[in-house]
Amino acid sequence: MNPIERYVHRRFARVSRSAEQRVGLAAGVRWALRYVFPDHWSFLLGEIALYSFIVLVATGIYLTLFYIPSDSQVIYHGPYALLQGEQMSEAYRSVLNISFTVPAGLLFRQVHHWAADVFIASIVLHLIRIFFTGAYRKPRDLNYFIGLTMLMLAILEGFAGYSLVDDLLSGMGLAIAYGVAVAIPGIGGQFATLIWGGPFPGNSTFWPRLEIVHVLLIPVTLAVLITLHLVMIMRQHHSQFPGPGRRERNVVGTPTWPAYALRSIGLMLAVAGVLFLLGGLIQINPIWQWGPYHPYLSENGAQPDWYIGWLIGALRLMPNWELVISGRTVIPNPFWGGAAFPLFVFAIMFAWPAIERRFTGDVRRHDLLERPRDRPIRTAIGAGFLSWVVIVFAVGSTDRIFYRLGVSYTLQIHVWRVGIWIIPIVVFFVTLSACRALQRTGAHPLRAWQGQVIQRTGDGRVEVLAGSPDRDTPPISEPPVGTAPAEEARSR
Amino acid sequence: MSPDDPSPVTRWGRLLGALVALGTTARAAARRGPVPRPPGAGEVDPSERTVPASPRAESIVAVLLLLAAVFAFAFTVLYIVLSGNTQLLGIAMGGALLLLAVACIVAGKLVVPQETHVEERGPLLVEEETEEVIHIIEAGGQGISRRALLVGAGGVAGAALLTATATPLASLGPTLGPLHHTPWARGVRLVDDEARPYLASDIQIGTFYTALPEHGDPEAFGAGLLVVRLPANFIDLPAARRDWAPYGILAYSKICPHAGCAISLYRYPTYAPTSQIPAFTCPCHYSTFLPGEGGRLIFGPAGRALPQLPLMVDGQGYLRAAGPFHEDIGPSWWGVHRSQS
Ligand code: FES
Numbered sequence: 001m002n003p004i005e006r007y008v009h010r011r012f013a014r015v016s017r018s019a020e021q022r023v024g025l026a027a028g029v030r031w032a033l034r035y036v037f038p039d040h041w042s043f044l045l046g047e048i049a050l051y052s053f054i055v056l057v058a059t060g061i062y063l064t065l066f067y068i069p070s071d072s073q074v075i076y077h078g079p080y081a082l083l084q085g086e087q088m089s090e091a092y093r094s095v096l097n098i099s100f101t102v103p104a105g106l107l108f109r110q111v112h113h114w115a116a117d118v119f120i121a122s123i124v125l126h127l128i129r130i131f132f133t134g135a136y137r138k139p140r141d142l143n144y145f146i147g148l149t150m151l152m153l154a155i156l157e158g159f160a161g162y163s164l165v166d167d168l169l170s171g172m173g174l175a176i177a178y179g180v181a182v183a184i185p186g187i188g189g190q191f192a193t194l195i196w197g198g199p200f201p202g203n204s205t206f207w208p209r210l211e212i213v214h215v216l217l218i219p220v221t222l223a224v225l226i227t228l229h230l231v232m233i234m235r236q237h238h239s240q241f242p243g244p245g246r247r248e249r250n251v252v253g254t255p256t257w258p259a260y261a262l263r264s265i266g267l268m269l270a271v272a273g274v275l276f277l278l279g280g281l282i283q284i285n286p287i288w289q290w291g292p293y294h295p296y297l298s299e300n301g302a303q304p305d306w307y308i309g310w311l312i313g314a315l316r317l318m319p320n321w322e323l324v325i326s327g328r329t330v331i332p333n334p335f336w337g338g339a340a341f342p343l344f345v346f347a348i349m350f351a352w353p354a355i356e357r358r359f360t361g362d363v364r365r366h367d368l369l370e371r372p373r374d375r376p377i378r379t380a381i382g383a384g385f386l387s388w389v390v391i392v393f394a395v396g397s398t399d400r401i402f403y404r405l406g407v408s409y410t411l412q413i414h415v416w417r418v419g420i421w422i423i424p425i426v427v428f429f430v431t432l433s434a435c436r437a438l439q440r441t442g443a444h445p446l447r448a449w450q451g452q453v454i455q456r457t458g459d460g461r462v463e464v465l466a467g468s469p470d471r472d473t474p475p476i477s478e479p480p481v482g483t484a485p486a487e488e489a490r491s492r
Numbered sequence: 493m494s495p496d497d498p499s500p501v502t503r504w505g506r507l508l509g510a511l512v513a514l515g516t517t518a519r520a521a522a523r524r525g526p527v528p529r530p531p532g533a534g535e536v537d538p539s540e541r542t543v544p545a546s547p548r549a550e551s552i553v554a555v556l557l558l559l560a561a562v563f564a565f566a567f568t569v570l571y572i573v574l575s576g577n578t579q580l581l582g583i584a585m586g587g588a589l590l591l592l593a594v595a596c597i598v599a600g601k602l603v604v605p606q607e608t609h610v611e612e613r614g615p616l617l618v619e620e621e622t623e624e625v626i627h628i629i630e631a632g633g634q635g636i637s638r639r640a641l642l643v644g645a646g647g648v649a650g651a652a653l654l655t656a657t658a659t660p661l662a663s664l665g666p667t668l669g670p671l672h673h674t675p676w677a678r679g680v681r682l683v684d685d686e687a688r689p690y691l692a693s694d695i696q697i698g699t700f701y702t703a704l705p706e707h708g709d710p711e712a713f714g715a716g717l718l719v720v721r722l723p724a725n726f727i728d729l730p731a732a733r734r735d736w737a738p739y740g741i742l743a744y745s746k747i748c749p750h751a752g753c754a755i756s757l758y759r760y761p762t763y764a765p766t767s768q769i770p771a772f773t774c775p776c777h778y779s780t781f782l783p784g785e786g787g788r789l790i791f792g793p794a795g796r797a798l799p800q801l802p803l804m805v806d807g808q809g810y811l812r813a814a815g816p817f818h819e820d821i822g823p824s825w826w827g828v829h830r831s832q833s
Contacts, residue, residue, distance in 0.1 A: 034609070034611070035611070036609050036610070036611040073711075103571060103575045104571060104578075104581050106578045107578045107581045107582050107585070110578070110582075111582075139616055172753050172754075172776065175751065175752040175753050175754075176751040176752060176753065176776060178751075178752055178823070179750065179751025179752040179822075179823035180751060182822075182823050182824075182825040183751075183823060183824065183825060185826065186826055187826070188825045188826055189668050189671060189825045189826055189827055190668065192825075193667050193668060193670075193671065194661070194664050195664070197664060198667055198670055199670050199671045199673075199713055199822075200713045200752060200822065201711060201713065205664075209664075235616070236613070236616065237611065237613050243538075244536040244538055245536040245537055245538035245610065246538070248613075249612060249613050250610050250611060250612050250613060251610070251611050251613060252538050252608060252609070252610050252611075253608065253609070254606075254607060254608065254609070255607055255609045255611075258600070258604040258605070259600050259601070259604050259605070259606055259607060260600070261600075262596045262597070262599050262600030262604060263596070263597055263600035263601070265596045266592075266593045266594070266595075266596030266597035266599075266600060267593070267597075268593075269589045269590070269592045269593035269596060270589070270590060270593035270594075270597075272589045272593075273585075273586045273587070273588075273589030273590030273591075273592075273593055274586065274590070275586075276582050276585040276586030276589055277582055277583065277586035277587075277590070278582075278586075279582055279586075280578055280579050280580075280581055280582005280583055280585070280586055281579055281582055281583070294710065294711060295711060295712070295713050295715065295716060295747065295754065296685075296702055296704065296710065296715060296716025296746050296747075296754050297716075297754055297756070298753050298754035298755070298756045298774075298775055298776070299756070299775065300756060300757060300775040301775070302775060302776070312776075312777070315750075315751065315776075315777045315793060316777045316778065316792075316793065318793045319793065320779075320789060320792065320793050320794055320795055321795070322795025322796065322824060324830070327830070328826060328827070329795070329824045329825060329826055329827075329828050329830065330826070332795060332823065332824035332825055332826075332828070333750060333751075333793050333794065333795040333824065334750060334751040334793075334823060334824075337793070338751070365616070367613060399775075399778065409778060410791060413778075
């Protein structure tokens with residue numbers, strides 16, 4: 001140790017001691033520093049979501065300093081020539097100002113927008129990882145529910161965010177949201193007029209309401225849920241894939257300090273860095289392009305942010321059913337695609353752990369993950385269900401396919417109305433047999449190929465030149481070891 | 493640097509060693525998943541700790557940190573000098589963050605000790621502790637004889653208070669009456685978006701016009717109209733609407749009865765043998781309506797026809813509404829007034 005290091009060490013020790021005399025956290029800090037993180041790339045998806053959230057909060061705070069939640073009509077006189085003299089809402093003008101007059105405003109707006117897209121994408125990928133590795137099983141089912149809740153909130157939050165802009169695109173989105181809200185059977189009229197403060201486009205109180213939902217209510221709820229999510233993970237410790245020395249009751253990996261902390265901070269900075277590059281270099285949501293929203297205006301080719309695509313797809317795919325009983329419109333059409341469909345998808349995901357327990361009768365605690373192939377039925381059901389949702393999502397782009405490729409829009413809709421029921425079944429069976437084949441051969445779909453290179457020789461025989469490279473044998477899955485399975489099972 | 497710094501040769505050797513170690517660890521990590529644990533074999537202990545100690549990596553990290561500082565500094569300079577060129581600012585900030593990120597990751601992998609550690613998971617359910625908690629909570633009710641009464645009364649009070657706090661939400665709305673209202677009534681003139689009234693003769697065949705109510709709120713949901721003129725052979729209105737279309741001019745709500753977008757696509761046949769009859773299409777979910785047939789839906793998800801507004805032409809040739817809408821415009825809801833015809 002050189003003198004400087006010695007000095008630093010002494011200072012550090014003194015500060016630690018004096019802090020300890022006041023808050024007494026050493027035991028907790030020691031525990032946190034030695035907390036073990038299993039190493040697997042797929043565990044980073046959730047971290048990416050967390051770090052995007054941090055970027056969202058940081059850039060969002062900056063944006064709120066310039067945003068004005070008001071629908072009072074003003075005339076634009078800013079630097080953007082094409083909208084000169086145009087009548088618009090004050091909200092829209094404030095976002096134009098963020099984009100054109102506030103220095104670095106456009107950068108922060110675009111970073112914010114990109115971060116929202118990445119945030120929800122990483123949550124979805126994280127959810128897929130959780131599902132296919134069985135990480136939602138007891139004791140993590142509770143945390144899985146929190147995660148699903150956060151996904152719903154994140155989608156709502158993203159929608160509220162881009163609606164605040166009040167350009168033509170977001171106005172059309174809000175009109176559809178109103179159409180879905182008003183379509184809720186029985187109480188839709190009351191519900192929608194309650195939120196909008198009257199029939200669409202609502203009165204001027206709607207804008208402060210939307211803003212407070214976007215900048216306070218949902219973000220704070222998300223922050224609380226994220227905290228719960230993490231605290232619960234730390235209490236249970238991370239799950240891990242089976243491997244040498246890894247058992248149900250231990251966790252093998254890198255301790256927080258120093259290597260994991262550095263790597264994770266590195267990931268956070270990388271996420272932020274990539275988002276800033278995206279925000280700086282790749283245009284997203286050019287809000288000046290279509291001009292202000294007025295209820296009597298619309299634009300062809302409106303594409304929402306990607307996470308709304310499945311709702312657009314569902315609204316488009318749905319036949320024109322509207323249930324009318326003695327003059328009462330009991331189920332207006334947008335309810336099917338805009339509310340019933342997403343609620344059904346989430347309901348299935350919430351119910352899944354219970355459904356699985358029902359069929360397997362397995363109520364024990366699990367800390368070792370499963371490879372997708374080890375549970376072929378779960379994997380096949382998951383893949384089929386996922387394909388069902390993905391098709392609906394893809395239908396959201398049928399009009400773009402028509403413009404780009406000239407495939408008739410009506411034909412596409414008719415085909416998908418049938419395909420939506422057939423493809424998931426096909427996917428189910430294909431996945432099932434793929435899982436079983438992988439189980440049998442022990443190959444890894446990404447790491448090794450299967451088969452032989454053969455050559456026919458002059459005399460007509462077939463010669464094997466090379467076989468599959470080293471095949472991994474499947475791990476012997478270890479039976480879960482509960483402290484006392486019978487007791488843990490008693491209270492599900 | 494201290495005098496006992498290793499010679500360049502040793503330094504290189506150490507870096508090489510570190511790289512090899514890292515490579516081995518990475519390969520081991522890659523293999524970890526699928527490698528089986530032979531049943532019954534002795535417990536494998538995966539714990540290990542290596543100290544890379546690579547001055548070379550340390551200097552790389554230092555360089556990266558300094559580069560990050562340069563980029564971050566450039567951000568401030570660009571902000572002041574160019575008052576915010578989005579691209580350059582993005583590169584500066586993104587670059588600074590990414591360089592810092594690489595510095596952290598290199599440090600995390602090549603500079604600090606690499607450790608694989610085994611931590612035991614405690615049980616979550618500890619029977620005695622749970623019992624104790626239950627006991628403590630229940631002990632709080634000791635000696636109370638009318639427990640059910642108290643709990644019941646407390647529940648009622650809580651529910652009442654909750655209702656009371658939620659009641660003011662009603663101030664937000666709801667107001668169903670205005671849902672049936674539009675600015676259109678008999679005599680209201682049709683104007684364009686610059687408030688110029690439409691003459692019947694302005695309306696040409698083959699295109700559509702957006703009309704708004706004169707002196708009415710253009711932002712109201714029911715304000716916007718689609719106006720077209722059709723030749724007689726395309727007009728086949730229900731009997732009750734025979735006189736709603738003077739000179740073949742028809743007006744419909746511009747708001748799609750599916751989910752409330754403004755309809756902005758109009759197709760009109762330009763080549764009779766292959767073209768289809770005139771239709772409006774909504775750009776949101778492509779509900780398609782026939783203006784010649786009272787707004788009948790022929791494709792798409794809308795649950796009802798496009799509401800039609802009866803028109804008349806006044807003495808000076810201006811287009812006026814001949815009455816209000818006979819049904820509600822906009823998306824359907826529980827109490828929506830649907831067309832009778
Ligand atoms: S809003 Fe017109 S089709 Fe959906």
